[in-house]
Amino acid sequence: MTAIEIPDGSPFGPDNLPYGVFSTQDGSRRVGVRLGDTVVDLSLLLLDPVFAAPTLNPFMAQGRRRWDEARERIRDAVAGPVPKQALHPLREVRLHLPFEVGDYVDFYASEHHAANLGRLFRPGAEPLMPNWRHLPVGYHGRAGTVVVSGTGIVRPCGQRKDPGEAAPTYGPSRRLDIEAELGFVVGTGSALGERIGVGDFAEHVFGAVLVNDWSARDLQAWEYVPLGPHLGKSFATSVSPWVVPLAALEAARVPLPGQIPAPLPYLRGGADWGLDVDLAVEWNGEQVSRPPYREMYWSPAQMLAHLTVNGASTRTGDLFASGTVSGPAKHQRGAFIELTWGGTEPITVKGEERTFLRDGDHVAITATAPGPHGARIGFGEVAGTILPAR
Amino acid sequence: MTAIEIPDGSPFGPDNLPYGVFSTQDGSRRVGVRLGDTVVDLSLLLLDPVFAAPTLNPFMAQGRRRWDEARERIRDAVAGPVPKQALHPLREVRLHLPFEVGDYVDFYASEHHAANLGRLFRPGAEPLMPNWRHLPVGYHGRAGTVVVSGTGIVRPCGQRKDPGEAAPTYGPSRRLDIEAELGFVVGTGSALGERIGVGDFAEHVFGAVLVNDWSARDLQAWEYVPLGPHLGKSFATSVSPWVVPLAALEAARVPLPGQIPAPLPYLRGGADWGLDVDLAVEWNGEQVSRPPYREMYWSPAQMLAHLTVNGASTRTGDLFASGTVSGPAKHQRGAFIELTWGGTEPITVKGEERTFLRDGDHVAITATAPGPHGARIGFGEVAGTILPAR
Missing domain, CATH: 2.30.30.230 (Fumarylacetoacetase, N-terminal domain)
Incomplete structure (x- = not known):
C-alpha cells in the first residue's frame, strides 16, 4: 500500500x-x-x-x-x-479517447466569436444573424473523427476558391486553424420525443473536456452555404483525455454575462451555468491567447435544452461543444482567423510572423477553473501537431 | 424442408x-x-x-x-x-433498424430540389449557390435519431418566426414536411487521413435504403443561417427496413444526366453510378409524387469521394443520403414544400386541399429499380404517421 x-x-x-x-x-x-x-x-x-x-x-x-x-x-x-x-x-x-462518441454537436455560443466570424465571412453585412440572440445556433459535426489529444492532424485537402479565382481548385488547405472550446459529455440520455429542461442539465451531463475543433477556413468558406460547415471541419476534432466531472466545477459556476432580449421560456433558468474556466492557447510553446469561458453568451444547460426541445433523443457519449471561446479583447480570441483578422494582421510566434498553421506546428490548449478552498481544477490539455497533406 | x-x-x-x-x-x-x-x-x-x-x-x-x-x-x-x-x-x-448508424450525412444532390428550395428560402436571389455545381453539398445530420420505418413521428416543437412577426415564438411546427431520398450504407470504412476514390465506391458501400428526412420547414428557415439545418431535421429520420445490396442494383446503373462544368479530377469517374430508381410518395394512401432518382446531378460514388477527400474516416454503418429526389416536373418533386410551392399552391389529397402534414397523416415512400431479365428490384417502403406534439 x-x-x-x-x-x-x-x-x-x-x-x-x-x-x-x-x-x-x-x-x-x-x-x-x-x-x-x-x-x-x-x-x-x-x-x-x-x-x-x-x-x-x-x-x-x-x-x-x-x-x-x-x-x-x-x-x-x-x-x-x-x-x-x-x-x-x-x-x-x-x-x-475516454468515451465512445454518440452524436457530436458544435454550438456557436460566444458572441465575440460569432460577430468576428460574421465580419470576416460576410463583410459589410450585419455581423450577427437575426436568430443569434434568440437561440444557441449549432450544427452536427462528425462523431467518427473525434480523436484524443496527441493524435497527429493530417492537413486536409479539398476545394477552395480565392475571391480572385474564377473556379475552385483542389489541394491542401492554406488556411488551417484551431478553435478552442469546451465540450460537454452526456452521461444518461433521453428518449425520442422527450426534452431535457434547463434545470435537468446536471442529471444528464457527466462532465467536460477541452476541444480543439480544427478548421480549414478556405474549405469552409467555399462549401458552407447553405447547409453549413462540412469538410472544413470533419477531418478531425481533438478532445482532452480527462473528463472533468460536473461536480468538480461547482465552484466555477457564475451567472452568464446577460441575455438581451430575454430568451424564450424553455431557455430561461439556464443562466446559472456560466463557467469561470480560463483557457490558454499555446502555439509552438508560446502562449498566444487566453480565452475566458465566463464571457460565453449561452450556457451549456441552454445548449442541451435547445438540442432536445424538438424531441431529439440523446445517448450516453453524446458530445456537445461550445464553439470557439473568444472574449472581447484581441488576446482573448480562441481561433487564429480572429487573432490575425483573417490572416491580414499576423502575430509574432517564437519571433516569426504567423497567420495560419504550417506543417509541424504544435498547438496545445489548456484550462483551469476555480475549485473549493482556493484550489484550481485542471482540465489538462488538448494538443496536436500538423502533419503534411497526403 | x-x-x-x-x-x-x-x-x-x-x-x-x-x-x-x-x-x-x-x-x-x-x-x-x-x-x-x-x-x-x-x-x-x-x-x-x-x-x-x-x-x-x-x-x-x-x-x-x-x-x-x-x-x-x-x-x-x-x-x-x-x-x-x-x-x-x-x-x-x-x-x-437494420444497422447501427455511425455518422449520418445528408447531401443535396438534386439540382431541381436545390433550385426549388433556393427560390423558396431566398426569393429574388440566384437559386443555386456558386459552389453547387462544383461539389456535392452536404452536412451532418443526427445519427441517434435515425429510426426504422413505422416509428411514429412526434411533431417537433421549436422556434419559428413568420416574416410578419417581430420576434420568434415557441410551439409545434406548422410546416412539417417530408424529404424522399435514397440512403447508402457504408460496409467497410476507411482510416483517418485516407480517401475513398470514386472508383472504390462498390468496395466500401454495402447497399441502399429508402430515407424520409422529416423536416420542420419553419424551424429550419429560422435557425439555418449560418451553420445549416439543426432542429428542423434532427427530431427523426426514417429508413426502410430492407437494405438492398449494391449488387442487386447493377442493372439499374445509368449515366448521370450530365455535369457542366466538369467536376474536379477527384470527382470524375463517378458519373457511371447514376441509378434508375423510381420512387413513389403516398400521402394517406394517395400517390402524390413520383421522384426519379436517375435525374440526380451527383452520384453516390461522388458523394463518398467528396466526403472523404479531406481525410475524414468512415465506419461500418455510416449512412449518407442523397437529399430530396426531385425531377424537373411538378409531379416528380420529393418534398411537400416543393409540391405546394411553400404552401401557396395546395394539392388535393383524398379530396382535401393540403399543404404540410397534419397530426394523424401517414406517408409511405416506396421504390423499385430495373433488375436482370426484366425483373424489378423492390426497396419496400419507409413509412411513418405523424403524432401530436407533446
Whole structure:
C-alpha cells in the first residue's frame, strides 16, 4: 500500500478527480482518475467491473446518483494508502479517447466569436444573424473523427476558391486553424420525443473536456452555404483525455454575462451555468491567447435544452461543444482567423510572423477553473501537431 | 424442408435478396433476407453466427468479397427447399433498424430540389449557390435519431418566426414536411487521413435504403443561417427496413444526366453510378409524387469521394443520403414544400386541399429499380404517421 503524492498546488487534487481511459505496456484499456501526476486504476481501486471497460460509457450510463457515489468512494479511497499496483506515473501510461462518441454537436455560443466570424465571412453585412440572440445556433459535426489529444492532424485537402479565382481548385488547405472550446459529455440520455429542461442539465451531463475543433477556413468558406460547415471541419476534432466531472466545477459556476432580449421560456433558468474556466492557447510553446469561458453568451444547460426541445433523443457519449471561446479583447480570441483578422494582421510566434498553421506546428490548449478552498481544477490539455497533406 | 413461394412479378425475387433485421414473438433480433412475402432467417439458413447478430454491422464489416460470397450461398440455398423453421411470413415478424448508424450525412444532390428550395428560402436571389455545381453539398445530420420505418413521428416543437412577426415564438411546427431520398450504407470504412476514390465506391458501400428526412420547414428557415439545418431535421429520420445490396442494383446503373462544368479530377469517374430508381410518395394512401432518382446531378460514388477527400474516416454503418429526389416536373418533386410551392399552391389529397402534414397523416415512400431479365428490384417502403406534439 502506498500514499499518492500530489505536488503542492496541483490542479489535479482530490477536488478534481477527472476520469480517463488508459493502458500500460501490454495492458488493456481501463478507467482511471488523475491525481497529481499519477493515474489511479479504478478497476483495481474500487474493484468494480464497470471501470474495467475500455470506455467511460458503461459508467456514464449509470447516472448521477452512481456518479456521486463513485466520487465519494474514490475520494475516501485515495485519502489513505492504496494498492501499489493501482498506481501508474502519468508519463508511463497511454491515454485514449475516454468515451465512445454518440452524436457530436458544435454550438456557436460566444458572441465575440460569432460577430468576428460574421465580419470576416460576410463583410459589410450585419455581423450577427437575426436568430443569434434568440437561440444557441449549432450544427452536427462528425462523431467518427473525434480523436484524443496527441493524435497527429493530417492537413486536409479539398476545394477552395480565392475571391480572385474564377473556379475552385483542389489541394491542401492554406488556411488551417484551431478553435478552442469546451465540450460537454452526456452521461444518461433521453428518449425520442422527450426534452431535457434547463434545470435537468446536471442529471444528464457527466462532465467536460477541452476541444480543439480544427478548421480549414478556405474549405469552409467555399462549401458552407447553405447547409453549413462540412469538410472544413470533419477531418478531425481533438478532445482532452480527462473528463472533468460536473461536480468538480461547482465552484466555477457564475451567472452568464446577460441575455438581451430575454430568451424564450424553455431557455430561461439556464443562466446559472456560466463557467469561470480560463483557457490558454499555446502555439509552438508560446502562449498566444487566453480565452475566458465566463464571457460565453449561452450556457451549456441552454445548449442541451435547445438540442432536445424538438424531441431529439440523446445517448450516453453524446458530445456537445461550445464553439470557439473568444472574449472581447484581441488576446482573448480562441481561433487564429480572429487573432490575425483573417490572416491580414499576423502575430509574432517564437519571433516569426504567423497567420495560419504550417506543417509541424504544435498547438496545445489548456484550462483551469476555480475549485473549493482556493484550489484550481485542471482540465489538462488538448494538443496536436500538423502533419503534411497526403 | 419447404420451397419458398415467390408471387409472380414480386420485386423481392432471387435477384434482389435485401437484408434486414427481424424478430419473432419472444425471439431475439437476427438477420434475414426477404423473398416474396417471406423472411428467411439467415442464422438458420447459412448457420453462420454473423447473422445471429442484432444488426447488420458485423456482416457489413466483413467486406465486399464476403458479401458476394454470402449472396451466392443464399441464392443457391433458396433455390431449393429450405428448413421450415428458417421461414417466417413477413406479416408475422417485427422489423428493426437494420444497422447501427455511425455518422449520418445528408447531401443535396438534386439540382431541381436545390433550385426549388433556393427560390423558396431566398426569393429574388440566384437559386443555386456558386459552389453547387462544383461539389456535392452536404452536412451532418443526427445519427441517434435515425429510426426504422413505422416509428411514429412526434411533431417537433421549436422556434419559428413568420416574416410578419417581430420576434420568434415557441410551439409545434406548422410546416412539417417530408424529404424522399435514397440512403447508402457504408460496409467497410476507411482510416483517418485516407480517401475513398470514386472508383472504390462498390468496395466500401454495402447497399441502399429508402430515407424520409422529416423536416420542420419553419424551424429550419429560422435557425439555418449560418451553420445549416439543426432542429428542423434532427427530431427523426426514417429508413426502410430492407437494405438492398449494391449488387442487386447493377442493372439499374445509368449515366448521370450530365455535369457542366466538369467536376474536379477527384470527382470524375463517378458519373457511371447514376441509378434508375423510381420512387413513389403516398400521402394517406394517395400517390402524390413520383421522384426519379436517375435525374440526380451527383452520384453516390461522388458523394463518398467528396466526403472523404479531406481525410475524414468512415465506419461500418455510416449512412449518407442523397437529399430530396426531385425531377424537373411538378409531379416528380420529393418534398411537400416543393409540391405546394411553400404552401401557396395546395394539392388535393383524398379530396382535401393540403399543404404540410397534419397530426394523424401517414406517408409511405416506396421504390423499385430495373433488375436482370426484366425483373424489378423492390426497396419496400419507409413509412411513418405523424403524432401530436407533446
